[in-house]
Amino acid sequence: MNFTAAILGCGNRGAETYAKLLAEKENFSIVSLCERDGERLAYYGELFSVPSEARFSSEEPFFERKRADLLVIATMDADHVRQAVKALSLGYDLLLEKPVSDKREELEELLAAQKKYGGKVVVCHVLRYAPAFVKAAELLKEGRIGKLVAIQSLEQVAYWHEAHSYVRGNWRSRKDTAPMILAKCCHDLDLLQYYANSRAKSVSSVGDLVWFKPENAPAGAAKRCLDCKYVETCPYSAKRIYVDTWKAGGQLPAVWPQTQITSEYPLTEEKLYRAIREGAYGRCVYFCDNDVVDHQLTDIVFENGVKATLTMTAFTAGIGRIMRFFGTLGEIVLDEGEDLLSLKPFGGEREDFRISALGEMDSGHGGGDRGLVDTLYEVLCGKEGETSLERSVESHLMAICAEESRLKEGALVYVHGEPRP
8 A cells, every 4th residue: 555645844854854764665655845945845845756836835725635645744833733633624644743732722622633534643752663662661561670660761952952952943932832841851751651551640840941041151252153252162152063063973965953954955064154154053052032941850640650750951961861660570771872771670680782783773763763654654554553642642731731830830730630539
């Protein structure tokens, strides 16, 4: 069985990730694109051999009729539900980038639309398909550490990633996007709910913005990196993050995050310098219009009694997740940075697994991007997927409650209403 696909939003996820993976498969063909950036639209239109009449620079003409069997929605967070409801009404099946929404009423609206129109919706919680996280789930289900009691999860955002996405980038402003606990940690919350195998009962959370503010700028810092005397020494220097790392990595023709700051492909040093000289990604991190948190700590109690803590922080040198699972008969430690998954049974012999040896790692999110697209075909053929819309909603509700709690200085919030006395 073969399927046609349309891409709405030709950015790093929509075109550079999902469209490229779909294009590799003989069962999919990309037949239409919608992207407001003209250069991106032209570039990916040629790359995927999409005829000019099937390329759209705005969504209004694109949504005049159904363009394909599958629609990949990879636009900004606030647009997801509106576009998904429209697409379902036209008869599309959807691959929907996360987060879906940070509003309960929108989640309910989308669930109702799916029920009304019947389309399949796969949410891009790609880590459920990544070999390391799949292996951890298998060990838990096999009872290798007995009864699961608690989970400790650390999301290392990394200093440079915080600067790129949440200070200079698209997710820097609360009015334009979902809160960071959802924008960055929807994967983590989804995994916690997946491993706990239960709905969440209550959430409490604290966090704020402490560092990326004007009062913390070094003395004499300029408002743009290339004009600043600290351009070669500041760890947040746009030159160091974008140009120097690109050169050190072998000057690849397309690599993230460099592809995010310019739509001039293929990449060159001159194009990167132009982007940071003129664009938003060349601003000093202490003089941006950001207002999202740079750290947040969240506690969760699940209905089955499992407890979990999630720490999200910008202030780490490395990137990647560290998860510890505490059971009555043992412990599991998953450390992406160390490439290691360890099973530590009490009184027994430790068993180590190299994450890189657990499965294919030739795509983003530890192989999860490819795993998601592989599973997508099976879902379109009728198989139930791990990341259906209904399953995904639970982690979104957890994030909504975490942000509500944070704004109330850590007050306890019940996810599905206060329990009866």
